Amino acid sequence: MIRIKPFKGVHPKAEYAGDISCPPYDVLTSEEAADIVSRNPLSFLRVNKPQLEFSPDTNPYSSQVYSRGKDNLDDFIRDGYLLQDNTDNYYIYRITNGNHRQTGLAALLSIEDYNSGVIKIHEYTGRHTVKDRSDHIDILDAQVGPILSAFTSNQDINELFDIITLNQPFIQFTAADKTQHEIWIIDNTDMVNDLTDLFSELDAIYIADGHHRSHAAQQVFDKRKENNPHHTGDEPYNYYLNILFPADQLNIIAYNRLVKDLNGQSLDEFLLKCGKFFSVKEIGHPYLPQSLHSFGMYCSGKWYELVLKEDFIDNDNPIKSIDAGLLYDYLLSPILDIKDPKEDTRLKYMGGDKKPLNLQSTVDSGEYDIAFTLFPTSMQQVLDIADIDQIMPAKSTWFDPKLRSGLLVYSLE
Numbered sequence: 001m002i003r004i005k006p007f008k009g010v011h012p013k014a015e016y017a018g019d020i021s022c023p024p025y026d027v028l029t030s031e032e033a034a035d036i037v038s039r040n041p042l043s044f045l046r047v048n049k050p051q052l053e054f055s056p057d058t059n060p061y062s063s064q065v066y067s068r069g070k071d072n073l074d075d076f077i078r079d080g081y082l083l084q085d086n087t088d089n090y091y092i093y094r095i096t097n098g099n100h101r102q103t104g105l106a107a108l109l110s111i112e113d114y115n116s117g118v119i120k121i122h123e124y125t126g127r128h129t130v131k132d133r134s135d136h137i138d139i140l141d142a143q144v145g146p147i148l149s150a151f152t153s154n155q156d157i158n159e160l161f162d163i164i165t166l167n168q169p170f171i172q173f174t175a176a177d178k179t180q181h182e183i184w185i186i187d188n189t190d191m192v193n194d195l196t197d198l199f200s201e202l203d204a205i206y207i208a209d210g211h212h213r214s215h216a217a218q219q220v221f222d223k224r225k226e227n228n229p230h231h232t233g234d235e236p237y238n239y240y241l242n243i244l245f246p247a248d249q250l251n252i253i254a255y256n257r258l259v260k261d262l263n264g265q266s267l268d269e270f271l272l273k274c275g276k277f278f279s280v281k282e283i284g285h286p287y288l289p290q291s292l293h294s295f296g297m298y299c300s301g302k303w304y305e306l307v308l309k310e311d312f313i314d315n316d317n318p319i320k321s322i323d324a325g326l327l328y329d330y331l332l333s334p335i336l337d338i339k340d341p342k343e344d345t346r347l348k349y350m351g352g353d354k355k356p357l358n359l360q361s362t363v364d365s366g367e368y369d370i371a372f373t374l375f376p377t378s379m380q381q382v383l384d385i386a387d388i389d390q391i392m393p394a395k396s397t398w399f400d401p402k403l404r405s406g407l408l409v410y411s412l413e
Helices: 014-020 030-039 063-078 111-116 127-140 155-164 189-200 211-226 267-277 323-332 356-364 379-387
Strands: 010-012 082-084 090-097 100-110 147-151 171-174 180-186 205-209 239-246 255-259 278-283 294-299 302-308 347-351 370-374
Touching (some): 010 014, 090 189, 111 211, 111 239, 127 211, 155 189, 180 189, 205 211, 205 379, 211 239, 255 323, 255 356, 267 278, 267 323, 323 370, 356 370
Parallel strands (some): 147 239
Antiparallel strands (some): 090 100, 100 239, 147 205, 255 347, 255 370, 294 302
């Protein structure tokens, strides 16, 4: 049984939605984020990434930085750029990018369900990032970054979504990346109850993008519960904000890799070792793999296609079918000596929203020696691994398009 709950959402006044909303805090470099804020003082990055308003030598994890985020959030509300609804509502959030469209429900999920495992994970979290986000939630007294989550597609839920979205959205704008974002308020009591009942019949919710923010919400729950001798289970900190999409509507694109060097080997030595595990073929153009277990590689001015040999493929094991893990097991670790794919500073990840030519130019600049393009993980692979309570290899998924921050905020006050 899945428990969802409506909430009094904090959201932009409609005419300011495009200016306030911003990409997630963790997909922008500091330089990119600073540029946005310098051109747009209403950007929600001032709340989500408040260290931008301090000198570079300021500790970005200090209480004064998080407090500035809270001050900026309070200012946006006081000045009327953000409004809080007076009733507990659900919200429909739709994203359209070209021919792709996904329609989800903004709702609160229970931390107890997260702890019990009916909200399923597929990714490990890093302690440092979790602490950053938990401190951010705790000091702001608000969750400002919704979790992108999925549920197995349900006809009755989809039909309700279709009915609701026949009406005009109260927020509608197109972002700089050409994605269209629309939000509808669901304040009809019967509709709210119907959605609550339909979601209660689901067996599981799957975190797609937002494992660190989910873990951070759990840490805030643990802290506040421990410090509250009158804890009842109904306090705001018992819940956290998710956008729940049908799994078959979510889109995953490649999560590519760059490596600093060839681990002291010549190109010929490196290619010879690759040939033990892969069929290697030089091609004359940037290469995006068209199937699982195929990889593009750019090095020394040339593109190659690498196809993992059959002897090293185990399609009966869901974990062993993930290309991010296979690339690590048969190339990054044994040949390039990458010890920890989450911590090794020689390894960099680049989301698939960046084109192969971006990878090529990064290598040509001399900053990195080699780049790899991967075939995207499928949503079914994510579900299969989460259902058996396993963890995917690091940086296996890049969900696209991304949720915009600042469109829906959950206040813990």
